[in-house]
């Protein structure tokens with residue numbers, strides 16, 4: 001087993017809305033990412049993927065609040081660290097986050113190089129502009145971005161180029177962990193491929209030691225990550241290798257997701273897609289028992305009675321359902 | 336096999352934006368003949384001209400060159416009246432289901448408008464409710480739970496399904512769906528595609544499905560047209576184009592999509608060289 005770069009134990013966080021209502025967006029999430037590995041997070045929109053990403057950086061600001069659990073980055077327990085300290089000594093150099101649609105959030109009146117200066121100086125104000133330029137130029141060159149990009153404004157760059165710029169900048173301080181939240185969703189397929197190749201290359205080069213990749217696009221996740229975690233209504237419902245999770249899911253929700261994969265391969269036209277009926281529960285008032293019960297084809301009254309724990313099964317996998325693996329597989333066979 | 340009737344045909348359709356140095360040929364002499372009851376996909380990367388073509392077909396923008404034939408007759412929508420008449424035959428759904436709808440209108444009034452447009456203005460209210468209920472159940476939504484709701488209370492997927500329910504009430508000859516699933520997460524996509532298939536099977540509607548996702552196109556359509564820089568570079572049955580592509584461009588598009596049974600070859604792009 002490789003060195004553990006990120007370990008999260010039973011992390012629970014919530015939003016407190018203006019009306020003082022709690023939104024339980026991350027509920028008892030545990031995960032581990034080893035050096036050189038990437039973990040994928042899949043799930044419908046609104047299931048808490050982005051909130052989990054924010055939560056596991058330990059950087060809490062209203063309306064997001066920490067409730068319980070711990071976060072350990074490369075052996076350092078950052079649980080309970082104050083936000084200023086997190087911003088100074090964790091964000092960017094221990095763990096970096098590329099938010100959803102980051103490329104569209106670039107300041108339009110700021111040149112790329114000035115954006116990079118801000119990122120570096122937020123961490124260490126003493127670094128000179130000249131040093132930053134040299135570092136950026138070298139890094140951009142290795143990652144296949146022309147150095148001219150540094151002097152450009154965001155509007156002068158194509159979508160793919162902007163996204164690669166954002167990614168290159170996010171690893172400028174060589175963080176241990178990179179979290180990429182839907183990094184290629186807005187791009188054409190060719191630019192997407194370029195982004196993925198660049199992320200891989202950054203891992204190979206050691207600019208990042210481990211990666212968390214968030215997307216609802218399963219074929220992409222399957223091709224990019226070693227392990228996949230499926231989230232539903234703030235909880236992890238299944239965790240395993242990418243291969244296992246895509247081709248042999250255990251949890252009924254994971255099963256449904258995998259059955260809705262659409263890829264241009266022979267056989268697709270004759271296959272029947274599984275659509276999951278209904279919508280996820282309101283996280284202000286999540287169900288007492290299994291959170292998926294309302295939409296589950298295999299539901300029994302028992303499912304709704306108590307909160308369901310993760311079950312650990314053979315092959316380093318886990319899932320959250322009261323039924324045994326065998327029972328579920330039989331149910332799937334019978335349709 | 337019975338001869339298929341032409342539903343929408345284009346000859347040398349062209350759209351040029353701008354003048355002189357700023358001239359941009361967004362759609363460049365495209366030809367096609369879509370038959371009644373067919374689902375055809377138009378696939379291309381962003382900027383390839385798909386939406387511009389859609390707008391010409393809908394009569395929302397003028398054509399620079401070329402002709403459009405609807406049911407074998409040359410389309411003439413110069414008068415407002417002819418345009419209105421044409422729009423009972425062709426309707427559209429767009430990428431952002433919230434954009435084509437006044438968010439301050441409640442959902443039942445959206446449906447009532449459709450019924451009125453189809454000449455149902457004087458029907459008794461109970462009959463209208465019956466029609467609205469049927470339309471909602473067509474897209475697996477419950478009308479009783481939707482009345483009195485505002486669109487912003489719904490998810491993107493639910494809203495897009497409502498847009499399909501609207502089409503079900505309007506029953507145009509042609510539905511033009513421009514990237515209807517690109518703002519919707521992968522797992523609700525399957526639902527939307529299933530509904531489009533059902534719409535065609537139940538009503539015989541011709542559906543023009545516009546997408547940048549070649550997998551979706553393959554799943555849903557009978558015929559596929561690949562668009563690059565305003566031109567159709569390859570077309571044929573879905574199996575021909577997707578499983579046996581001839582053009583390099585089509586091959587590249589296919590190659591760049593991540594798959595699950597076939598290897599995703601990353602070597603075709605070079606981050607160091609472009």
Ligand SMILES: Nc1ncnc2c1ncn2[C@@H]1O[C@H](COP(=O)(O)OP(=O)(O)O)[C@@H](O)[C@H]1O
Pocket residue numbers: 015016017023025043044045046047048049050051052063283
């Ligand atoms: N600022 C916020 N205040 C209150 N609730 C929020 C806020 N941001 C997100 N949420 C809620 O938290 C849940 C998870 O959202 P999110 O993490 O964005 O999901 P995902 O990234 O999987 O789409 C959703 O129910 C969403 O409505």
Ligand SMILES: Nc1ncnc2c1ncn2[C@@H]1O[C@H](COP(=O)(O)OP(=O)(O)O)[C@@H](O)[C@H]1O
Pocket residue numbers: 352353359361379380381382383384385386387388
């Ligand atoms: N109203 C317009 N004025 C000028 N150029 C336009 C206009 N609409 C689209 N274009 C241009 O036409 C080309 C095709 O755009 P579009 O039809 O939107 O492509 P797609 O839908 O395939 O992404 C692009 O180069 C775009 O910039």
Ligand SMILES: [Mg+2]
Pocket residue numbers: 049050051100181
């Ligand atoms: Mg998100």
Ligand SMILES: [Mg+2]
Pocket residue numbers: 385386387
């Ligand atoms: Mg478009």
